[in-house]
Amino acid sequence: MTFQRTLIAACAAGLMATTAFAMTPAEHKAAKESISADYKMNKQKCDALKANAKDICVKEAKGAEDVAKAELEAQYKPSAKASQKVAEARADAAYAVAKEKCDDLTGNAKDVCVKDAKAEHVKAKENAKVAAAQAKPADTAAEKAANVAEARKDATAEKNEANYKAAKERCDAMSGDLKSKCVDDAKRMYGQS
Template sequence: MTSLTRNFVALMAAGMVASVSMAMQPAEHTAAKERISADYKMHKDKCSAMHGNAKDICMQEAKGAEKVAKAELEAQYRPSDKTQYKARVAHADAAYDVAKEKCDDLTGNAKDVCRKDAKAAHVRAVENAKVAQVQAQPAATAAEKGAAVAEARKDAAAEKREADYKAAAERCDAMTGDLKAKCVDDAKRMYAQ
């Protein structure tokens, strides 16, 4: 794992902790925005020494870290269900963008599978964010909240299954004949298509 990747992961983890903190003052917010910009510039400068896809991955990590930091900052500055949701989605989007870029090192079906796996992970993260948002919203009664959460979980499960099925079906494309047909049937059965 490169130092930039470790920094990206650490920044994302730190952002999760920061999101549960108290709201910030305007001066703190401004200073934090300046730090985010400075960190992005520093990470971007580190990437300029790289070449090829390694540079592209580095740039996606830098951009993702910046987006996540900005979303986490907004969630801390203006705490709400909406900003928390946006921060969770920023994490998912950043991870997805980096994963897609890493897939570019591959070719053929391996690259296609890599991209479908990345998409499935993204869908899972976004759907989990949607469920968390519904769980955080107030409801008139416990029964209403329970019903809303159950519906959100049901919808999320369907979206996740669909994304996982697409990834599994993509793996089958590398096969031929009866082996491919069995693989597709197994994927349909596993993900109830």
């Protein structure tokens, strides 16, 4: 009898917590408007800057808006997919800013910067996919383990390819045997053929 009362009390508390954290459509709309207002204010601050500093500022403002929107949707309609979208929005925002910062560089240094930014972007997006696979329900533990293993395998392949491209770009600053050795080392390190 005590166990049943405890169970009922726990269920009631859970339902109350769920309704306490649930967002009404009006609250959702107000939060969206607040995010848009914050974006406009942050973007306006960029007007005082010049050249690439202004471009970076604008990318940061847009990225913050996109992340805030994804977080809002995850709060409004929580799900594993919504959580994945938040992680992907963060990855996309970081990538856009990092790529924009590369514009301050030239030549091979810029190319390396862009490839490094892309490798970080791929890493973050692939990690989000693995996290989504871990959060996704499955009929059996074996099925879930297989799904997570497959996601990790795919993620590792994608990350290795992006890291290889970045490493290979660094080799382009070299020449002759040194460049060949650099490329061979990168292939070996990242499992590329």
